[in-house]
Amino acid sequence: MAEAPPARRVTLAGVLRQPLLGPLAALIIAIVVFSIITDSFLRPQNLSLILQQSVVIGILAVGQTLIILTGGIDLSIGAVAVLGTIVMARTNDASGSFLALLVVLVLCALIGAVNGGLVTSLRLPPFIVTLGTFTILYATTQLVAGSATYQVPDGPLTVLGETFRIGGFVTTYGVVAMVLVYAVAWYALSQTAGGKHVYAVGGSPEAARLSGIRSNRVLMSVYVLTGVIAAIAAWAALGRIPNADPNAYQNANLETITAVVIGGTSLFGGRGSVLGTLVGTLIVGVLRNGLTQAGVDNLYQNIATGVLVIAAVALDQLARRRNR
Template structure:
């Protein structure tokens, strides 16, 4: 083998090691590559209205993915967050008819936070596995939502409850306040995770909960607060959902739980906890949105889109596993 080939091999391995050391680099490269490919496949992909559509279609799952990121950072997983948001839309629609929009918003946040507290209590007080807890609450919440709605769809009148669906223009680019709300949620949680003691404790608990306890961190309290925060985020997602479509449907967003996990994993957050963050999740959300939109423009059936997304998740988890082994 020539010295030039050896140098090229070493260079390739160096690039791979760099990608593994920088969790955001891989997802960012994947996003850029996807944008380039679909811009060549479809002339309309980079049109301002289509880019705006990608963002708007990503709002609800993108917000839910923030809450999912917090849970996964603590080495847990939340299979109920989408169901909580759907229940929130039903509560919001019914409470609006009884007491007006402010009462509806207050009731939604109260219900979603209460359900977050239930999940958090079962995980922290009874020390049950998050997967089992949220699988159980997902089933119960989904059934309760259909019972509460009576299998009916509730139309929400235009006003404060649909405000996040209101559009505005920045030059030629048209977007909605829902997109702004999503970005603000990401910004707030990024700040909380990176600039506060609470955020450092979240990473510590996810990295090694026993070591966190020995260092004086109140791990139970921190973990419980994460589930409360997830309840707040689910309520915001419910509000954004009614902005997207002003109908509260108990059968809506059936795959939101899995889609939020997909965005988090693709974004580089480790399923083993303690590694990752919401910046990667935002990139992961955009990757999923770009992939679905681009394949739709290319005329690819939605079933094949699901196959492509599933393969992407498996690749992302495999990379995470490999990076984890290299760091041990």
């Protein structure tokens, strides 16, 4: 009689090799805790609100994930989206909604191409490039807007804010758009050669080069795609609040990095997934919503989020050491 195979032991090292498990467990624990200490957390309308509040940062976090997987970081992605909302609103006033969407899509892709070109051609650090771009874009947005806020009429530019019902659950088309962006990004990263090249470039640029991967082309593609994703986020932002405000989403860059890191993607590149980023985005949304309902001051919420980020980076460092 054949002996049964020995049972697998669950070890810390094994858990650390599965970067999605930790964030998923944290999300479940947060949901359970807040459902116990508050009376309204699990109500469908509140869960719908959490999803709606996560849409813009969630979409932007997909682009941030792509950049971080290559070993870079993008400090300008939020500023790109805000400029997109202003240009979209002003172009809509002059030429209509569909041209406004097209103009912003091209504009954001071009900004991504500029970032990618500076990183690949001049070998500048992504941190410095995107920090400079952020400063330029913030000033440009103020100049284009004239420091004014633009009201966007109901129509194609606000359609992602419209609601629909699934059974007893009400959500928006913006949530659907976010899910589609994640689904496409997951498929591209996990099921295509281009996605594997992204991980290869982030994991070991020299090994990727020796394997025949055109690293510069991969990096340029990632930065352009990030620009396109920022344009989608700008569209979703106008659906969420139909006002193009040049001062909106000032912390979007840090919030996207927070979602990516909490979701288990390594800041050193080559390790992580967009599914983890989605979980990270939901963790931040659940944490802020639950603490607000529990009556916790916003400053303490920021402290809790910061502790989560430090813990996530510490776990990533521990995982890297154990894998050496």
